[in-house]
Amino acid sequence: MARITMREAISQALWEEMERDPNVFIMGEEVGVWGGSYAVTKGFYDHFGAERVRDTPISEATIVGAAVGAALTGLRPVAELMTINFAFSAFDHIVNQAAKLHYMFAGQMEVPLVIRTVSGGGRQLAATHSQTPDVIFAHFPGLKVVAPGTPEDAKGLLKSAIRTNDPIFFIESATLYQSRGEVPDGDYLIPIGKSKIQRTGKDITLVTYSKMLETSMKAADQLAQEGIEAEIIDLRTLRPLDMEPVLESFKKTNRAVIVEEGWRSFGVGAEVSARIYEQAFDYVDAPIQRVAQKEVPLPYSRDLEQSALPQVEDVIRAVKEVL
Amino acid sequence: MAQIIGMPKLGFDMAEGTLVRWVMNEGEKVSKGDVLAEIETDKATVEVESDYDGVLLSQLVKQGTVVPVNDPIAVIGEAGEQVDLEALLGRSAGEGKPAPETSAAGKPAGEEARPTQVEAPAQVPAAKVQEGAREGYTASPLARSMASELGIDLSQVTGSGPGGRITKKDIEVYQAKAPVIAAAKPAAVTPMPFVAPAQPFIRETHNVPLPKLRATIGRRMSMSMQQAPHFYVTHDYDVGALLEQRAEINRLLPEDDRVSVNDFVVRAVALALLEFPNLNASLDLPNNTLIYHGEINIGVAVAVENGLLTVVSRNTDQKSIRQISAEVRNMVSRARQGKVRSEDVEGSTFTVSNMGMYDIDQFTAIINPPEAAILAVGSAKQVPVVDNGEISIGSRMKATLSIDHRISDGVEGARFLQALAKFIEEPLRLLI
Numbered sequence: 001m002a003r004i005t006m007r008e009a010i011s012q013a014l015w016e017e018m019e020r021d022p023n024v025f026i027m028g029e030e031v032g033v034w035g036g037s038y039a040v041t042k043g044f045y046d047h048f049g050a051e052r053v054r055d056t057p058i059s060e061a062t063i064v065g066a067a068v069g070a071a072l073t074g075l076r077p078v079a080e081l082m083t084i085n086f087a088f089s090a091f092d093h094i095v096n097q098a099a100k101l102h103y104m105f106a107g108q109m110e111v112p113l114v115i116r117t118v119s120g121g122g123r124q125l126a127a128t129h130s131q132t133p134d135v136i137f138a139h140f141p142g143l144k145v146v147a148p149g150t151p152e153d154a155k156g157l158l159k160s161a162i163r164t165n166d167p168i169f170f171i172e173s174a175t176l177y178q179s180r181g182e183v184p185d186g187d188y189l190i191p192i193g194k195s196k197i198q199r200t201g202k203d204i205t206l207v208t209y210s211k212m213l214e215t216s217m218k219a220a221d222q223l224a225q226e227g228i229e230a231e232i233i234d235l236r237t238l239r240p241l242d243m244e245p246v247l248e249s250f251k252k253t254n255r256a257v258i259v260e261e262g263w264r265s266f267g268v269g270a271e272v273s274a275r276i277y278e279q280a281f282d283y284v285d286a287p288i289q290r291v292a293q294k295e296v297p298l299p300y301s302r303d304l305e306q307s308a309l310p311q312v313e314d315v316i317r318a319v320k321e322v323l
Numbered sequence: 324m325a326q327i328i329g330m331p332k333l334g335f336d337m338a339e340g341t342l343v344r345w346v347m348n349e350g351e352k353v354s355k356g357d358v359l360a361e362i363e364t365d366k367a368t369v370e371v372e373s374d375y376d377g378v379l380l381s382q383l384v385k386q387g388t389v390v391p392v393n394d395p396i397a398v399i400g401e402a403g404e405q406v407d408l409e410a411l412l413g414r415s416a417g418e419g420k421p422a423p424e425t426s427a428a429g430k431p432a433g434e435e436a437r438p439t440q441v442e443a444p445a446q447v448p449a450a451k452v453q454e455g456a457r458e459g460y461t462a463s464p465l466a467r468s469m470a471s472e473l474g475i476d477l478s479q480v481t482g483s484g485p486g487g488r489i490t491k492k493d494i495e496v497y498q499a500k501a502p503v504i505a506a507a508k509p510a511a512v513t514p515m516p517f518v519a520p521a522q523p524f525i526r527e528t529h530n531v532p533l534p535k536l537r538a539t540i541g542r543r544m545s546m547s548m549q550q551a552p553h554f555y556v557t558h559d560y561d562v563g564a565l566l567e568q569r570a571e572i573n574r575l576l577p578e579d580d581r582v583s584v585n586d587f588v589v590r591a592v593a594l595a596l597l598e599f600p601n602l603n604a605s606l607d608l609p610n611n612t613l614i615y616h617g618e619i620n621i622g623v624a625v626a627v628e629n630g631l632l633t634v635v636s637r638n639t640d641q642k643s644i645r646q647i648s649a650e651v652r653n654m655v656s657r658a659r660q661g662k663v664r665s666e667d668v669e670g671s672t673f674t675v676s677n678m679g680m681y682d683i684d685q686f687t688a689i690i691n692p693p694e695a696a697i698l699a700v701g702s703a704k705q706v707p708v709v710d711n712g713e714i715s716i717g718s719r720m721k722a723t724l725s726i727d728h729r730i731s732d733g734v735e736g737a738r739f740l741q742a743l744a745k746f747i748e749e750p751l752r753l754l755i
Contacts, residue, residue: 254465254491282468285491286484 001184007177009151010116011040013158014078016187018048021076024162027054028063028080028116037082038118038177064090064115068097068167071113076162081117084171085129087137098167099142110165114158119147120173120211120261121309127297130305132262134210135271137169138238144192145238147171149213151181153236156190164192173211173261195242197249201229204319205249207272208259209235212291212310216259219315230319238268246272247280254285257318261310264292289318325400325411326375330390332459333364333665339391340364341535347379352402355481359397362390365539367632367663375399380406462489469494474638476666534629547692552728555687558740562703563718565750576645584720585623585677586648588700590753591746592675593619593639599739601731603672605693613730622671622691625655632658633691635671644753679703685721695730696739699723720747 004012018024025048026041032055035042045053056063060081067079081087087094098111121130138145144166148154154172161168198213199220208216213234220230231249235241250256256276258269269290276288294308330340340362347359358370359379373379381398384390400406462470462477466489470477473494480497482489533541547553565587573581596603596619605614619640622633634654636647654667674691677700688699701721708717722743726736746752 254463281464283465285463285465286488 001182003180004151004183005177006151006154006172006179006181007038007040009155009181009183010158010172011042012183013155013162014041015044015047017159017162018044018052020187021162022052023074024076024078025052025054025070026078026080027056027067029056029058029082031055031080036080038172038174040177041080060086060090061093064093064098067113067115068093068101068111071098071111071167072101072109076112076114078114078116078162081115083125083129083174084117084119084133085131087115087117094137094167094169095140095143099140102166103142111167112165113167114161114170115168116158116170116172118174119171120175121293121298121305122175122211124300124302124305125174126300130298132260132293134171134238134262135267137171138241138268141239143167143169143239145169145171146192146236147173147210147238148236149173149176149208149210149234150198151179152183153190153196153234155183156188157192157236159187160189160192163189168192171210176211176214179214190236193237193240193242195245196234196236197231197245198234199230199232201231201253203229203253203255204231204323205246205253205256206230206232206259206315206319207235207246207256207268208232209238209268210261212259212261215310215312216315218312219319222312222316223319228319228323235268235272241271241275243272243275243279247276250276250280251283254283255288255322257289257291257315257322259291259310259315259318260293262293263295264290265295267292286322289322291315291318325380325398325404325406326377327395327411328359328371328373328375328397328399329393329395330362331371332392333369337364337392337665339389341389342384342386342396343368344386345382346370349379349382351379353377353379353399363535364665365535367536367658367665367668368661369663369665371396373399378402378404380404381408460489461486463491465491466494473498536627536630536632540630543692544689547690551690551692553687553690553725554728554733554736555723555725556733556736556740557685557721557723558737558744560720560722560744560747561717562720562747565747566703566718568750572644580645580649582644582648584679584703585675585700586644586651587750587753588677588698588722588747589621589623589636589639589647589651589675590642590644591743591750592673592698593621593636594746594753595739595742596673597640598742599735601735602696602726602739604695604730605672606695606727606729607693608729616672618670618672620670620672622674622694623651623655624674624676624688624691625658627658628661632663632668633671633674634658634663634667635669637670673697675700679720685723687723688725690725690727694727696724696726696736698743699725 026044030037031041032045032050032053041053063079067077070077094115098113101109101111119132119134121132134145134147137143146157146161146168148157158170161170199217206216206220216232220232223230231253233246233249258272260268269292273288273290277284291310291314293310296308298308299305342360343363344361346361347353353359353373355373355376357373359373360371361368362371377399378401379397380400384396390396395412398406460478460482469491475494475497477489480489480493483493484490569582569584569587600615603616603619607614618638620635620637621639622635624631624633634651636651639647657663657667673694674697676688676697678686679700679702683701685701686699688697690697699722703718703720705716706719707714724736724740
């Protein structure tokens with residue numbers, strides 16, 4: 001086990017998969033010579049060459065459109081969108097092409113495509129560059145949406161994503177690249193579509209993913225000092241959504257708080273809590289609470305931005321409200 | 324903040340109650356659970372308990388007033404609190420009216436929040452949502468499913484959640500207490516028979532108002548006799564073994580816990596009914612429907628001042644004779660003190676009326692509507708018995724079943740009495 005950053009974990013996954021399979025290649029803005037906006041592909045250009053590490057024009061529609069085409073011909077592209085906010089420019093290619101081709105052509109072709117992108121706020125990038133619209137992409141059948149919260153999961157899930165024959169929308173968190181965690185040595189995979197218990201507890205179930213896993217873990221540490229044991233379920237994949245560990249945990253604790261970075265309306269909290277009410281109604285002992293971003297475009301001002309984003313205190317407050 | 328106490332609804336058909344006596348005076352300190360007043364319903368006098376801690380600020384009705392269910396009778400608040408009674412009552416009366424439509428942010432609906440404005444979280448305090456729950460209490464789904472599994476009456480459980488919501492914890496606390504209550508020695512009472520206070524004879528014709536209970540009995544019995552075509556089947560039971568077994572059991576029990584012949588009969592009836600669901604049914608005439616009850620709840624007729632009541636043993640087929648005995652004894656004691664609870668007298672599916680203690684050979688009873696049948700039990704007596712040409716002394720007890728002919732026929736009644744014989748004459752069956 002090595003203790004590495006999320007950035008290193010993702011970089012390792014890409015590197016290892018490119019070494020393993022010559023069909024894997026990277027394309028995106030500044031991924032080559034510059035080494036990636038978040039330095040994830042630093043050194044790749046020199047090692048793998050311009051053909052497999054392709055700098056593209058500033059046109060997300062082109063990046064995804066070309067990647068879909070490459071995937072249809074049998075290559076395994078990893079397309080990078082600098083932020084998820086730019087994915088809207090490529091929306092048709094993502095949700096209408098990538099997500100549907102396999103279905104609409106009756107399985108005659110597959111789209112083994114990974115779209116890597118960066119979501120989340122907290123870096124003072126203002127309203128249009130700081131969004132967390134993850135759920136929008138999870139709305140579409142045909143697309144798998146993965147959003148890891150730890151280096152170990154990021155590496156194992158990205159490697160699985162690259163080897164999967166379905167289009168994967170792989171969401172990384174802008175403020176998690178520096179976070180560290182233990183990562184197993186050597187080649188390992190983590191299956192897509194499996195939630196994971198990241199912390200065990202008996203008093204309340206926290207359901208979360210990505211950046212908010214970190215926030216929830218901190219909240220759980222503080223709650224533990226007050227004798228409240230929170231169990232944390234990391235969804236890791238938004239579609240397909242694995243409710244099994246959530247329901248199991250909820251049947252034990254009977255109380256839940258869903259923590260997400262995006263807006264509350266129509267969000268992950270809405271989906272997860274609805275499923276709990278549907279599938280574990282007789283185990284509900286208190287209304288399920290949701291912690292989410294304030295329903296405003298994210299402000300530029302640091303203080304305002306932080307007050308709009310869900311914080312550790314918000315999670316603690318919600319937990320106490322439910323208990 | 325001041326709270327209103329309303330006229331409680333103590334039975335599914337209770338529409339109003341008479342406030343017969345104030346127990347607490349205005350200005351007195353009250354704790355949750357304290358008795359505020361006594362009310363008389365069709366069936367019994369019951370106590371109204373306070374749902375709140377505080378001071379009884381105001382008695383809203385005079386003694387003797389008939390009050391519709393849910394109408395306010397008292398105000399509880401803090402000492403010296405100035406209460407805007409009108410506003411409070413207005414709020415209470417206005418419950419259920421839709422609140423003026425406003426968006427989550429408190430602005431009139433339709434006015435969209437501008438993006439620069441932070442919308443209030445679309446979250447309503449849980450307590451508000453639950454207000455005005457129909458049953459008079461709020462409980463989480465988990466608490467509800469636990470209660471139904473454990474057979475707990477949620478209206479007896481105190482909720483600790485927001486707005487008094489009953490949660491898992493409250494059920495667990497209630498459960499933990501329950502055995503203690505059950506184990507507590509029942510108040511010493513002389514169970515049988517009830518002797519009415521001797522009424523002096525006045526040598527002058529005079530009128531008295533018909534007591535409420537008397538009127539209710541009259542109404543219900545008239546209805547039963549007029550509407551349900553009764554027929555009667557009588558059986559003579561050999562109770563030799565039962566009396567011996569009872570004596571043996573009572574040798575093992577403390578004096579206060581001794582079981583009666585009627586306790587045996589009640590359990591026997593419950594077990595026999597398992598084989599005769601048709602006699603554990605009710606007729607819903609307007610809908611041309613027979614209701615087969617999913618529980619066997621045996622009503623036991625009890626003489627009280629001014630009349631009689633039936634106290635109800637629930638799920639009697641699943642209880643031991645000793646359990647039945649203890650709960651019936653407690654309910655009878657409450658009934659005779661006029662402290663009967665609504666659940667003591669509601670929900671029977673079959674009634675047993677036993678006059679054995681009055682040295683009655685046999686009698687017929689009027690069906691307790693809307694039940695299908697009632698069993699009238701006479702005294703157990705030593706009689707000469709002819710068996711195989713020999714005369715010996717045996718113990719016999721006659722029981723007469725009254726049946727509603729709209730639901731059942733004579734043959735079924737006879738078979739039921741035979742099935743009952745199996746349990747009464749081989750009473751070991753009641754213990755296994």
